[in-house]
Amino acid sequence: MPEIVFDKVRKSFGAVEVLPPLDLELNDSEFTVLVGPSGCGKSTTLRILAGLETLSGGEIYFDGRPIGGLEPKERDIAMVFQDYALYPHMNIARNMSFALRLAGVSKSEIEEKVTRVAKLLNIDHLLDRKPAELSGGQRQRVAMGRAMVRDAGTFLFDEPLSNLDAKLRAKMRTELAEMRDTIDKNMVYVTHDQVEAMTLGDRIVVMSDGKIQQQGSPEELFKRPVNRFVAGFIGSPTMNFLDGELHTKDGSTWVQGDGYMLPVTGETGQRVSQVATSRNITLGLRPSSIDPDVTAGAPIELHIAVAEYLGAQSVLVTRCGQTEVLAEIASAHRFESGKVRTFGVATDELMIFDRDSGLRL
Amino acid sequence: MQTANVNRLTPYLFLAPAVIVLAVALLYPIGYMIWASFLNWNPSQRIGEAEFVGLRNYMFLLQDGAFRESFFVTIRFAVIVVVLEMCLGVGLAFLLDRKLRGMTVLRTIFILPMMIAPIVVGLMWRYMYHPSVGIFNRTLKSLGLDPVPWLSNGDWAFASIVIADIWQWTPFIFILSLAALQSLPSSAMEAARIDGATGWRLIWHIKLPLMMPVLIVTALLRMIDAFKVLEVILVMTNGGPGLSTEILALRISRTASEFRELGTAAAMSNLLLLLLMLLTLAMFAYTKITEARAARLRARAEKDS
Ligand SMILES: Nc1ncnc2c1ncn2[C@@H]1O[C@H](COP(=O)(O)OP(=O)(O)OP(=O)(O)O)[C@@H](O)[C@H]1O
Ligand SMILES: [Mg+2]
Numbered sequence: 093m094p095e096i097v098f099d100k101v102r103k104s105f106g107a108v109e110v111l112p113p114l115d116l117e118l119n120d121s122e123f124t125v126l127v128g129p130s131g132c133g134k135s136t137t138l139r140i141l142a143g144l145e146t147l148s149g150g151e152i153y154f155d156g157r158p159i160g161g162l163e164p165k166e167r168d169i170a171m172v173f174q175d176y177a178l179y180p181h182m183n184i185a186r187n188m189s190f191a192l193r194l195a196g197v198s199k200s201e202i203e204e205k206v207t208r209v210a211k212l213l214n215i216d217h218l219l220d221r222k223p224a225e226l227s228g229g230q231r232q233r234v235a236m237g238r239a240m241v242r243d244a245g246t247f248l249f250d251e252p253l254s255n256l257d258a259k260l261r262a263k264m265r266t267e268l269a270e271m272r273d274t275i276d277k278n279m280v281y282v283t284h285d286q287v288e289a290m291t292l293g294d295r296i297v298v299m300s301d302g303k304i305q306q307q308g309s310p311e312e313l314f315k316r317p318v319n320r321f322v323a324g325f326i327g328s329p330t331m332n333f334l335d336g337e338l339h340t341k342d343g344s345t346w347v348q349g350d351g352y353m354l355p356v357t358g359e360t361g362q363r364v365s366q367v368a369t370s371r372n373i374t375l376g377l378r379p380s381s382i383d384p385d386v387t388a389g390a391p392i393e394l395h396i397a398v399a400e401y402l403g404a405q406s407v408l409v410t411r412c413g414q415t416e417v418l419a420e421i422a423s424a425h426r427f428e429s430g431k432v433r434t435f436g437v438a439t440d441e442l443m444i445f446d447r448d449s450g451l452r453l
Numbered sequence: 454m455q456t457a458n459v460n461r462l463t464p465y466l467f468l469a470p471a472v473i474v475l476a477v478a479l480l481y482p483i484g485y486m487i488w489a490s491f492l493n494w495n496p497s498q499r500i501g502e503a504e505f506v507g508l509r510n511y512m513f514l515l516q517d518g519a520f521r522e523s524f525f526v527t528i529r530f531a532v533i534v535v536v537l538e539m540c541l542g543v544g545l546a547f548l549l550d551r552k553l554r555g556m557t558v559l560r561t562i563f564i565l566p567m568m569i570a571p572i573v574v575g576l577m578w579r580y581m582y583h584p585s586v587g588i589f590n591r592t593l594k595s596l597g598l599d600p601v602p603w604l605s606n607g608d609w610a611f612a613s614i615v616i617a618d619i620w621q622w623t624p625f626i627f628i629l630s631l632a633a634l635q636s637l638p639s640s641a642m643e644a645a646r647i648d649g650a651t652g653w654r655l656i657w658h659i660k661l662p663l664m665m666p667v668l669i670v671t672a673l674l675r676m677i678d679a680f681k682v683l684e685v686i687l688v689m690t691n692g693g694p695g696l697s698t699e700i701l702a703l704r705i706s707r708t709a710s711e712f713r714e715l716g717t718a719a720a721m722s723n724l725l726l727l728l729l730m731l732l733t734l735a736m737f738a739y740t741k742i743t744e745a746r747a748a749r750l751r752a753r754a755e756k757d758s
Contacts, residue, residue, distance in 0.1 A: 142647060143646075144643050144646065144647075163646070163651060164646045164647045164649075165646070165647070165648070165649035165650075165651065169647065170647065171644070171647045173640050173643070173644060175640050177638070177640035177641050177643065177644035178641070178644075179641055179644070179645070179659060180641070180663070181662040181663060181665075190645070190648050190650070190658070191647075191648035191649050194648060194649045194650055194654060194658075195649060222750065224747060224750045225750040225753055238644075238648075242648075
């Protein structure tokens with residue numbers, strides 16, 4: 093279970109630079125999630141780590157040992173692919189045991205390991221089938237199983253759940269979360285689904301355009317995003333962003349914009365009160381910070397467009413001035429479309445971002 | 454009701470003219486051949502004047518040593534060239550499956566022999582095999598070695614036509630296997646690399662098995678073609694010395710033109726045709742079976758989930 097260090101790792105495909113110098117440290121026995129929008133270089137980072145892509149510059153160290161020039165098999169890694177990449181001509185047992193057979197592990201040991209992992213993943217009745225005879229979810233398990241029998245030091249996952257339907261994905265997510273706690277290995281998990289990232293990651297690395305925006309625990313990213321990008325990426329439904337101006341006068345701080353005026357309190361309020369007054373900012377307002385009870389916070393008038401019923405919770409699509417604002421409300425409350433209504437905002441949960449740089453103030 | 458009927462028949466109605474034309478064009482010559490094989494017919498007669506002899510031509514062939522010999526020569530030839538060409542062609546494909554500068558040119562050069570007319574190939578090789586002025590014997594001589602009776606000794610002659618065929622048709626296997634190789638699913642290959650398979654083991658455990666369906670069809674196609682080879686051998690050895698290189702196609706053409714036995718030649722053609730049809734059937738059966746198997750497995754998987 094090595095400590096993995098990316099030291100100024102670069103990757104270009106021809107003239108296209110996908111990863112500008114990237115520094116990243118993955119701690120021993122940690123579940124790290126790489127998350128970011130499509131095309132930001134998550135898979136490339138993982139594939140470089142696996143040795144499937146060559147480095148264009150920089151070096152990767154496993155416990156201080158440079159491994160940039162090593163073949164995948166010399167890196168002691170196992171990987172689960174997005175499309176599972178099972179061997180179509182081998183049955184499930186042989187799929188799972190391929191690496192062990194190549195490594196010359198004894199027959200009895202192979203059998204013991206494959207059976208144990210197959211039981212764990214509930215695929216022990218499928219061992220003599222071919223991949224084409226399995227459903228998507230079963231194939232996904234086999235792909236997991238093939239990695240797990242390896243007993244490798246590092247496990248890599250490239251969007252392993254993205255081809256499953258919503259229900260199965262949620263189930264596998266839970267199982268993975270359980271597995272994470274029982275297996276004491278380095279795991280690096282790529283996804284663009286922030287729910288997966290939040291539930292699975294000990295640590296989340298948010299990427300955009302090949303650059304790391306922020307890394308930290310799920311809670312850190314949710315509560316203290318460094319910039320507007322991270323704030324918008326983490327959390328579901330996504331954070332609302334409203335243009336406005338920041339004002340400080342006589343010890344009180346407030347933001348004011350098209351159709352709203354809200355005091356900023358709590359820690360954020362104290363911090364931003366130091367900043368120059370009348371500054372152009374973007375206000376970040378979590379959908380969960382909006383309450384139908386006006387007395388729960390500062391009032392804001394929202395023009396209700398639609399209510400999207402999600403079960404216990406509903407997402408209200410509303411407008412504040414010209415800007416669309418989402419609110420997450422308990423479904424017990426009923427709202428009429430087309431009406432204007434006053435809501436309460438938890439003012440200590442507001443976030444203030446610099447309009448130009450996007451950095452959180 | 455009526456419209457439903459019309460709708461169901463319409464496709465066949467549109468297909469009918471094409472099917473009829475094709476059937477006549479295909480079946481007429483075959484029917485003609487089958488009819489001819491029941492006749493004692495020489496080229497100076499019109500077909501109507503020939504004597505009907507029933508199965509006598511076939512009975513004759515069953516006892517004819519020369520025919521049996523040429524039948525075995527053909528099978529030996531076809532099996533040997535297909536096996537060797539498969540090994541060489543697939544091997545070459547693995548060798549040249551890399552992204553290097555100049556690969557396209559190299560690949561184009563490799564498939565040139567396939568594009569030359571068989572008669573020309575035959576002539577070319579006959580000159581190269583020439584006992585005194587051919588390049589092979591001249592080279593041997595300049596190295597101080599004894600000349601080889603390339604085309605004048607039975608065993609050497611057989612080897613010589615095998616070599617010429619390999620030269621001409623290995624490229625066919627090569628391009629098909631290269632195409633198969635380059636369209637293999639890359640993620641399975643990457644998974645195998647992670648699992649520790651490199652070099653030979655990657656080829657043996659992953660690439661070859663995945664290419665197998667294409668390779669089997671390729672081999673069958675080549676086999677069917679090898680059974681019909683004529684011009685190259687005709688030009689190089691004309692079947693000799695003795696009967697050592699007299700493949701079926703050659704024997705058929707000689708039976709018709711030299712021995713003037715059109716009926717026997719037709720019977721031979723029909724036997725060859727039957728053999729080729731069995732091979733083709735084997736090929737279709739193979740694809741059908743694999744397809745049916747895949748469909749059955751998919752259905753089973755979907756029912757499960
Ligand atoms: N082999 C390649 N050749 C050229 N460009 C590539 C290659 N592989 C990836 N890229 C480019 O590199 C960028 C990053 O790709 P990458 O696959 O790492 O994205 P990703 O973050 O995994 O996205 P997704 O969430 O869609 O999987 C993309 O712009 C992509 O077009
Ligand atoms: Mg990706």
